Amino acid sequence: MWREAAPPLIFVVLLLAAWEAGALWGGLDPLIMPAPSEIGEQLVLGFSSGVYPLHLGVTLAQSLAGFVIAVAMGVGIGALISISPLVERTLNPFLIAFEAMPKIALAPLVIVWFGYGMGSKIVLAAVIAFFPVLVSTILGLRACDPGRLDVMHALGASRGQVFRMVRLPGALPFIFSGVNVAVVFVLLGSIVGEFVGAKAGLGTLILYANENLETARTFSILAMLAALGLLLHFGVAALRQRLLFWAEPRRGTPGH
Incomplete structure (x- = not known):
């Protein structure tokens, strides 16, 4: 584990050291960098004052709620499309049009429809994170091993049994790939919603800091968002490894 973590940690330490030296002796403008x-x-001040934990909790709650909705809808609609040609023909044109449209452009409308509270941020986060889960679900369900399907059909299994025992387990590695992308996208959706209009959240803190030209504070909030994104990403990766240990690629070969 240390061998994997050491290179990025060393790189970060060297980068921060060079950055600090450039700010102290290299003439970097503190207003810019x-x-x-x-x-x-600023991080210590924000957490000690209680401001950062409050707004971080709002953004995290919105993101997680949007994430749950995006995963449920993505898997559900993806399953319907993969097993029903009629549903696919019906929804496909609308999904393509919706996918081609920049989701961030929906932010002002979502604010108008759902207000300045948490609901609009949850909806926007779910909309932005929906398609990675949908696409990965469809790809995973369609990539099922034909041999396993033939065995289940030969045994007289129903469509529901085939889906539950063969198609869904085989699609889970694909689904988790989409979920890993979606868990980062929900942060984007939540922050964009807070930029457009919100009462609380890290996005509002960034706007206030920029208005007051508090660049160090803006960077501290961005650092929090980066750390939060990493935690969510590795959390999903850990869950995938725990649930889908049988699908993890083997490293090396016997005798090596």
Whole structure:
């Protein structure tokens, strides 16, 4: 584990050291590129005052709610499309049109429809994270091993039994790939919604910091978002490894 984590950690330490040196002796404008030490001070101040935890909790709650909705809808609609040609022919033109449209452009309308509270941010996060789950679900269900399907049909299994025992388990690695992308996209949707109009959240803090030219504070919030995105990503990866251990690729071969 250490061998895998060491290179990125060493790179980050060297990058921060060079950044700090450039800010102290290289003439970097603190209004444009503040020193990492100033960003760290803003992080400590924000958490000690209780402001950062409050707004972080709002953004995290919105993102997780949108994530659950996106996964449920993506898997559900993807399953219907993969097993029903009629549903596919009916929904396909609308899904293609919706996918081609920039989802962020929906933010002002979503705010108008659902208000400035958490509901609009949840909807926007779910909309942006929906398609990675949908596409991965369809691909996974269609990539099922034909041999296993033939065996189930020969045994007289019903369509529901085939789906539950063969198609869905075989599609789970694909679905988790889409879920891993979606868990990062929900943060994007939540922050964009907060930019357009919100009462609380990290997006609102970024807007306030920019209006007051508090660049170090803006960087500290971005650092929180980056850390939150990494935690969500690795959380999904850990869940995938725990649930789909049988699908993990083997490293090396026997005797090596």
